[in-house]
Amino acid sequence: MLDFRQTVSRAAAAWDEYWFGAVAAGRPYLLVRAVLVLLAVDIWALRVPRFGYGMDGFNVAHFRWLDPVQPLPSPGFHGALMLGIGMLAMVAALTNAPRPWLALLAALYTYGWVMSQLDSYQHHYLISLILIAFVFFPRLRLHDLAAPIRPAHIGSRRQAQSAHPGPAMLSAWAYVLLGVNLGIVYAFTAAVKLESGWRQGEVLQRLKSNSSLLARAQGWLDGLGTSPELFWSMVAWGSVVVEVVLAIAYLLAVRQDARRTRWVRIAVTMAGMLAIGFHASTELVLSVKIGWFSAYMILFAAIYLLPGSLLTRLTQAVANLTAGVPRAWPGDRARAGLPHALVLGSIAAGAGVAVLLLVVVGRSLDIPGAEPIAIVMACAVAGGAVLALALRRESAAARYVGAIMVATAVMWVAVTESNMRSMNFDLLAKEMLQRGHRQAAAEAYRKALRYAPAEVARRATERPAR
Amino acid sequence: MSLAIGAYLLWQVALPLSYYVPPDTGDERFAWRMFSARFLYNNTCTLSTFERAATSTRQITLEPILHVGWLVALKHGRPAVVEKFLQSRCAADPSVTEVRLERRCGAGSAAGAFSSTLNCATRAVDNRREIR
Numbered sequence: 043m044l045d046f047r048q049t050v051s052r053a054a055a056a057w058d059e060y061w062f063g064a065v066a067a068g069r070p071y072l073l074v075r076a077v078l079v080l081l082a083v084d085i086w087a088l089r090v091p092r093f094g095y096g097m098d099g100f101n102v103a104h105f106r107w108l109d110p111v112q113p114l115p116s117p118g119f120h121g122a123l124m125l126g127i128g129m130l131a132m133v134a135a136l137t138n139a140p141r142p143w144l145a146l147l148a149a150l151y152t153y154g155w156v157m158s159q160l161d162s163y164q165h166h167y168l169i170s171l172i173l174i175a176f177v178f179f180p181r182l183r184l185h186d187l188a189a190p191i192r193p194a195h196i197g198s199r200r201q202a203q204s205a206h207p208g209p210a211m212l213s214a215w216a217y218v219l220l221g222v223n224l225g226i227v228y229a230f231t232a233a234v235k236l237e238s239g240w241r242q243g244e245v246l247q248r249l250k251s252n253s254s255l256l257a258r259a260q261g262w263l264d265g266l267g268t269s270p271e272l273f274w275s276m277v278a279w280g281s282v283v284v285e286v287v288l289a290i291a292y293l294l295a296v297r298q299d300a301r302r303t304r305w306v307r308i309a310v311t312m313a314g315m316l317a318i319g320f321h322a323s324t325e326l327v328l329s330v331k332i333g334w335f336s337a338y339m340i341l342f343a344a345i346y347l348l349p350g351s352l353l354t355r356l357t358q359a360v361a362n363l364t365a366g367v368p369r370a371w372p373g374d375r376a377r378a379g380l381p382h383a384l385v386l387g388s389i390a391a392g393a394g395v396a397v398l399l400l401v402v403v404g405r406s407l408d409i410p411g412a413e414p415i416a417i418v419m420a421c422a423v424a425g426g427a428v429l430a431l432a433l434r435r436e437s438a439a440a441r442y443v444g445a446i447m448v449a450t451a452v453m454w455v456a457v458t459e460s461n462m463r464s465m466n467f468d469l470l471a472k473e474m475l476q477r478g479h480r481q482a483a484a485e486a487y488r489k490a491l492r493y494a495p496a497e498v499a500r501r502a503t504e505r506p507a508r
Numbered sequence: 509m510s511l512a513i514g515a516y517l518l519w520q521v522a523l524p525l526s527y528y529v530p531p532d533t534g535d536e537r538f539a540w541r542m543f544s545a546r547f548l549y550n551n552t553c554t555l556s557t558f559e560r561a562a563t564s565t566r567q568i569t570l571e572p573i574l575h576v577g578w579l580v581a582l583k584h585g586r587p588a589v590v591e592k593f594l595q596s597r598c599a600a601d602p603s604v605t606e607v608r609l610e611r612r613c614g615a616g617s618a619a620g621a622f623s624s625t626l627n628c629a630t631r632a633v634d635n636r637r638e639i640r
Binding site: 057058061094097098099100102104106109159160162164165167171215219222223226227230231234235237238239240244245248249332335469473476477478 | 509510513517521524538540542543545571572573575576578581586588589592593
């Protein structure tokens with residue numbers, strides 16, 4: 043009986059140690075910021091505009107209960123939602139936004155794909171899980187990473203290792219849970235590849251792009267007398283092995299900072315490099331339409347699997363780069379003893395510029411929903427600035443105003459440099475033509491040409507008119 | 509907190525596993541089946557739709573009435589999309605008594621063919637797999 047109790051007690055201690063033990067603080071810190079920046083740019087560059095929403099009055103949500111209670115989605119609503127989500131993500135990344143902000147972001151993002159099965163990318167579901175986990179991540183600032191964190195500063199369950207000579211450590215169960223979640227995802231994706239279509243290499247042959255890399259490898263092995271079937275089968279089995287290794291690596295990686303065993307850290311680091319190579323090669327070799335899924339997975343591999351010392355140096359570099367920024371901000375000038383009126387004036391002027399920038403960018407994007415959401419965001423900036431100044435939160439006001447200006451500029455660049463507008467206006471033209479709406483088709487096609495890369499537009503206009 | 513973590517993990521394992529439990533709905537959305545053979549084969553399938561009125565049956569072309577994104581969803585045989593589409597066809601024309609959607613796939617395809625028929629009056633759906 044005593045043995046059983048001891049076993050249970052040890053298992054409970056191991057469970058607690060696994061989920062609530064210390065991890066290098068730099069990992070969750072970098073992960074939240076890097077993923078949010080990537081997400082914002084991903085949304086702005088790839089997910090707007092979409093004209094299929096509500097077309098022909100048809101829509102099916104991901105869950106049956108949602109259809110009767112939601113209005114029919116439209117391109118305008120979807121566009122506004124996506125642009126707004128991107129803004130929330132980018133501003134959160136730049137300002138260390140509070141948990142309710144992250145919760146709102148997670149909720150809106152999830153609704154963004156749940157509202158229609160037109161968006162059925164499985165990695166959007168994964169991103170929802172990631173954003174939900176972020177809500178429960180420890181909220182950290184750069185100075186938290188410079189020194190060991192005191193338990194009182196970071197909450198009751200967090201265990202600091204004040205005597206630890208290396209990077210700042212803290213308990214972050216949501217970070218651990220997300221890592222395990224990624225391990226589960228890899229395990230299931232490996233299981234899929236055990237099905238016959240994969241084992242026989244048939245799927246890979248369908249996925250391979252025009253890239254000559256695989257063809258060259260196949261040709262080289264052909265020369266050695268290997269059959270094409272064996273080659274493709276080897277590549278497929280290789281993918282299974284890599285994904286199983288990565289599933290195990292994520293389960294180990296979440297404890298690597300606290301472990302003294304060197305082999306675990308070495309194995310996890312090697313798995314990290316394997317993951318980066320695997321996802322990079324997926325993009326280079328296969329013709330897969332998965333948006334920036336590989337970029338997310340490379341980012342996760344870099345932060346979860348690579349050595350803590352490397353990430354510490356990276357966060358230090360970020361710290362050094364940004365060390366001078368707060369001093370230049372009006373909010374911090376208030377602390378430095380500058381006249382209050384000057385500080386207030388600077389923040390008000392900054393908010394005015396941010397509002398103007400939002401309205402101008404919103405009008406220029408030519409995406410359904412861009413203008414209304416820009417006006418909503420501009421009103422939020424103006425209202426937020428007034429409220430913050432009334433509450434004498436100059437520092438926060440300056441930080442948010444600055445972040446919104448940066449985010450607006452990035453949004454403009456991401457949307458205008460992406461070919462999504464051209465592609466989707468072209469798609470709209472085809473849809474309109476099939477419905478016999480020739481005028482709408484012509485208008486959409488004109489816009490597709492306007493936003494097409496110069497070379498594509500030139501070739502299209504040189505083509506004889508049909 | 510430990511209980512919540514355990515429950516979350518259970519959900520994360522059970523949800524994708526449920527895909528492999530019969531009946532096979534073919535719905536891969538939450539099963540982490542990126543690049544599955546089924547997904548790729550489904551894209552090669554073709555769709556046909558037939559509407560039966562009082563005296564005749566006619567085949568309808570889907571492209572002018574449904575966005576390409578929904579055609580992909582129909583090719584993947586997502587049950588909720590198939591059902592809603594059939595219902596929308598019944599609603600679009602009161603003279604239609606029955607709507608049938610057929611998916612045919614190439615030889616050797618793991619995706620398999622199916623037909624789904626909705627009786628507009630009774631709302632009964634008849635799903636059949638592997639039509640020949």
